[in-house]
Amino acid sequence: MAGALEHVESHLHPEPTYDVEAHPTPTGFEEIWRFTPLKRLGGLLDGTPSDAHLDVSDELPAGATLSTLSTEEAMALDVAAPFDRLGALAVARAGGATLLDVPANTELTEPVRLVLTGSSADETVWGHVAIRVGTHSKVTVVIDHVGSATYDAFVPVIVGDGAQVDIVTVNDWNDDSVHAAQYNVRVGRDATVRMFEFSLGGDLVRTNVNVDYAGPGGSAELLGVYFADEGQHIEHRQFIDHTAPRTKSNVEYKGALQGQGAHTVWIGNVLIRKEAQGITTFEANDNLVLTDGAKADSVPNLEIETGDIEDAGHSSTTGRFDDQHLFYLQSRGIPEEEARRLVVHGFFAAIIRRIGVPELQERLIAAIEDELAEHIGRLTEPLADAESA
Secondary structure, three states, rough: OOOOOOOOOOOOOOOOOOOHEEEEEEOOOOOOOOOOHHHHOOHHHHOOOOOOOOOEEEOOOOEEEEEOOHHHHOOOOOOOOOOOOOHHHHHHHHEEEEEEEEEOOOOOOOOOOOOOOOOOOOEEEEEEEEEEOOOOOOEEEEEEEEEEEEEEEEEEEEEEEEEEEEEEEEEEEOOOEEEEEEEEEEEEEOOEEEEEEEEOOOOOOEEEEEEEOOOOOEEEEEEEEEOOOOOOOOOOEEEEEOOOOOEEEEEEEEEEEEEOEEEEEEEEEEEEOOOOOOEEEEEEEEEEEEOOOOOEEEEEEEEEEOOOOEEEEEEEEEEOOOHHHHHHHHOOOOHHHHHHHHHHHHHHHEEEEEEEEOOHHHHHHHHHHHHHHHHHHHHHHHOOOOOOO
């Protein structure tokens, strides 16, 4: 099993452990922290205990259940331990975990929905939510974050052999919120996982999605959309550990930025171990910079320990509007502002339309339209060269 594999030494993915003290408080010079404005984490790295909670509402189709695990029971789940201090603190301070369980051979035709609502960014909330899907089951899980909070969560996801799982996370916080989250996903033999991340709100959002494989034939697809406005910091990090042969992974994240001080970070790490023969992987990140004063950092990484692979690659782009697209639309009588809206909609549509939850697709498109409308004047101003890592 993947959990029994020897840890591979790398500055890109520290050794996973639940021991908080084994994850030193970062200084900002470490590779995994150098893009994160530590002072804006709302004191989460201090680990101060708190009894505050988010309000949780749920829609559970028949066959899905919610229950409570002790911290010890949650730590015994067959999934990788936290990779950083924030993940370990979430487990240590949450006081137990909420477990979403879907038993084997269960196909849910309606999504499971969890809405997590914060009431104040002045309160620190520690979260531990586990998802376990049995063998040969099929389910879509939507986790919606709204309101105001300073929230740090660890979310282990265990996907049984042959299962098909879609997980959709929406970070639609109020502007004062801080959100750190780590999703550790173990993909079973011949299982298929698609994980969607949508980050639109919050002062600072920093998420990690870490994937490994419990057997050959597993497939993981990580898809994301983010839109950073003035002063926002949105950071998405992925680590895919190909721990078994004939496994697949695909990462596609798209972001847009507008306004002074808008900053996005995308870090994609793929490790192909020597025992992972015949794997296929590709990661891509595209950023559309809409105004001056916004900055996108995009860093893809591949670590390959075997030459016996089917395919491996990555791509990263950061730039302004495509003038050819704008010219094409305007030449057909579409005003410039509307043409710019259409370009942004088309940029995100390829990912949004794949969710398969119509009302959520409509909500996300409307949210992007609202972002554009708020600063439409900036979209017609001259744009200097975008800053990019």
